[in-house]
Amino acid sequence: MDEPPSDVLAFLRQHPSLRLLPNTRKVRCSLTGHELPCRLPELQEYTRGKKYQRLSGSFSNFDYAAFEPHIVPSTKNRHQLFCKLTLRHINKSPEHVLRHTQGRRYQRALHQYEECQKQGVEYVPACLL
Template structure:
């Protein structure tokens, strides 16, 4: 990177300004790049100060602050929309809309419910005794079953019909497919 020699008065001012807004990176040729808007501007106090008052930067800065604090609740789903992981609603990519959603009744209720579920899950895990002496039994594969079966086709159909009453719908579909084949 190229270091600029600035007069002694401007250097501390611009450094203070950049410390307040840590979204700028220094690039070649004495320029700064805003990480929020990808805007490049010269490394001058007046220019940076003017840029910090633009509508686009202020919009992105507010959005950045909200997402920095509450980003774990939102997912970017494109087309200027965010999806809330707590309430399962879509919210506009507008800082005012996000702030309104975060302070809303539905979000607060859903967040409290989610936190309570997490506490209950932790409590259940703590209360559950650990069984250290467990045994893993090898599973029987379909090939071993087909080699060891001495049952006729009619008997297997009868067994399949009995099994069918005890299985789920997806298992019923599998049994029907096997019978047709």
């Protein structure tokens, strides 16, 4: 396979979610799973699209691992997160995660969890009592 043009390679460096597939002339988007031909006009059109803009803007710079011990990916709903303290599903968007973690229910559950850790008692969410 020959190397893609330099303008395409420069465009791919600007968009880290777009990956050049080996041994093919295609590019795959890691956010959506779309495969595109390795041509600059198609790549530019795709990155100007609404779905790519929405996914790249919200997920690229937000770190969900900061909430990791208590908020984990849901096993039942792939597109959501699950809070182990409140036993609630949360949409996988930065606004929803921040709103949940700053809310009264989560803060109260986090305080109870920390108290249980200090006393050496296993934490049981309030809704299971």
